[in-house]
Amino acid sequence: MSDTVVSATYSDQAARLVARIDQDRWGSVRPSFYETARVISAAPWLPGESRRIAYLLQEQAPDGSWGEGPAPYRLLPTLSGVEAALAVLRRGATSAETARRLATAVDRGLAALRALPPAGPWPDTAAAEILVPSLVAKIHERTALIARDGIPDLGGWRPGPGPALPRGYDQAVPAYVAKRYTAAGSLPVKLHHTFEGVAGYIPRALIPDGQDLLGSSPAATAARAAAASPAPSAGAVAALEPVAQRYGGLFPEAAPILVFERLWVAAALARAHLPAATLPTLRKWAADIHDPRGVRGAPGLMTDADDTAMAVLVGSRVGLPYTPEPLDQFHNGSHYDCYIGEDTGSVTANAHALQALGSHLRRHPEAQHTYGPRTEKLRDWLIGQQRPEGPWPDKWHASPYYATQRCVAALTQYGGDHASSAVETAAAWTLDTQRDDGSWGVWGGTVEETAYAAQILLSTATATATATRQPRHDRALDHALDRAETYLDAAAGPGHHPALWHDKTLYAPQAMIDAEVLAVREMLRTRPGVDGRRTTPTDADR
DSSP: OOGGGSOHHHHHHHHHHHHHHHHOSSOSBOOOHHHHHHHHHHOTTSTTHHHHHHHHHHTOOTTSOOSSSSGGGGHHHHHHHHHHHHHHHHHTOSOHHHHHHHHHHHHHHHHHHHHSOTTOOOOOOTTHHHHHHHHHHHHHHHHHHHHHHOOGGGTTOOOOOOOOOOTTOOTTHHHHHHHHHHHHTSOOGGGTTTGGGTTTTSOGGGSOOOSSOBTTBHHHHHHHHHHHOSSOOHHHHHHHHHHHHHTTTOOOSSSOOHHHHHHHHHHHHHHHOOOGGGHHHHHHHHHHHOOTTOEESSTTSOEEHHHHHHHHHHHHHTTOOOOSGGGGGGBOSSSBOSSTTOSSOOHHHHHHHHHHHHHHHHHOGGGHHHHHHHHHHHHHHHHHTSOTTSOOOBTTBSOHHHHHHHHHHHHHHHOGGGGHHHHHHHHHHHHHTOOTTSOBOSSSOBHHHHHHHHHHHHHHHHHHHHHHTSOOOOHHHHHHHHHHHHHHHHHOSSOOOOOOEESSSEEOBHHHHHHHHHHHHHHHHTSTTOTTTOOSOOTTTO
16 A cells, blocks of 8 residues: 555654664563562662662552552552562661651551452452462561561561451462472473562472573562572673663563564554555564564563464564464464463454464465364354453453454454454444543543544444445444544643553553554544544644
């Protein structure tokens, strides 16, 4: 497609975004409070601790909790903050004033934990069933030691009682997991990213070897170093210092995130149009990332179906039509496991797989005998995961708008008539949940979720227009899209995106969100019939 059909504003912004990402060897994401507190606790020998302690004190919310999102999401960050503050106090290496502030933070953090709803419901974040009980046990251990020995600079201060283990968690899980893999003789790679949860329960022989970041996680890397030896580890310092330099002395939960960031950015921009200036860089990304053995989201992680499917899909969008054969290892008979040994499936990974398979079959119809039946089973599995009211949930994101957009995009393209009812139900749910200001959001309107919701409606309109050979004139849908466009035009730009993505805690991949918003604004601007309804100029028109 010629670049002239796209506004210069969109093309220039897309080119600048791609160039910025290409220059960043780590990825655009905010530091994680949980992760940084784990490094404070396990790695006092790492340069920059005073910066991290200041961050711990600064980030505590007025209610005493730490973290982002609603109260249940603050459980793990608050446990991490309390335990880290206790660890620093126990070491006794700070000034008296800092010690007093840390003690106050501990008291407020423990009060915040007591105020949490006792039964959640708790979010399905990475290895929470291990990390939460492990931290509760550590807090009880540290409070007992301080109650016995005291803190010299704090007189008679003693921390309050340690937190009760929230309902839904089992205190025995970390030890059980460690015992299970001790008997097996090795720790699986899937536990490397959250190694800090089992580090205190496994024998030294099971500590993973290596000098790089363990499972792409600074917390896991610091825990590995602490479990191996109380002395500073030159290898751990060498692995952690560059990350700290990139993120101002602090740490994200995964580093680097280049594979995820680049694939998702390229796919987002492709939904609108890939400007010619971006193609050489995007092709280089796709070629560098593709691996016939499967793609992993970051160094030290397992290969997974989500990144593998996106690598195949992005390759097809930039003229590198890779075969979907690397996905075969993840197929379980009806759909794709995200990774070998997965506990809960992901609809977004499978939506990406459906797009990768469907795109391949359109280019290679001779592969129908191999991938045709698999595509049909995958379509049916996705439809079966839809909630009765219309959305799809997913474990990688707090908002159903992300998963619903992914499923609707895949099913409108490759689901055929079998998927029409599911798509229409999703569109009706999306229309019904738009907020008064034109936005969408699970906890409040956000530009990210509004971008997904607008794409759901645009996909539905495009599918209907293709089927009927004429543009769809649905007043409710057009009105919703007009309001979404107005909201996005007013709200778009550099800023703080709320954290909605699931890792160990919530995070926000800035560049990926920017790409989604940029692309959908262009899709809204160029949708059929918009010129006759627009009453105010957009940025692209000015």
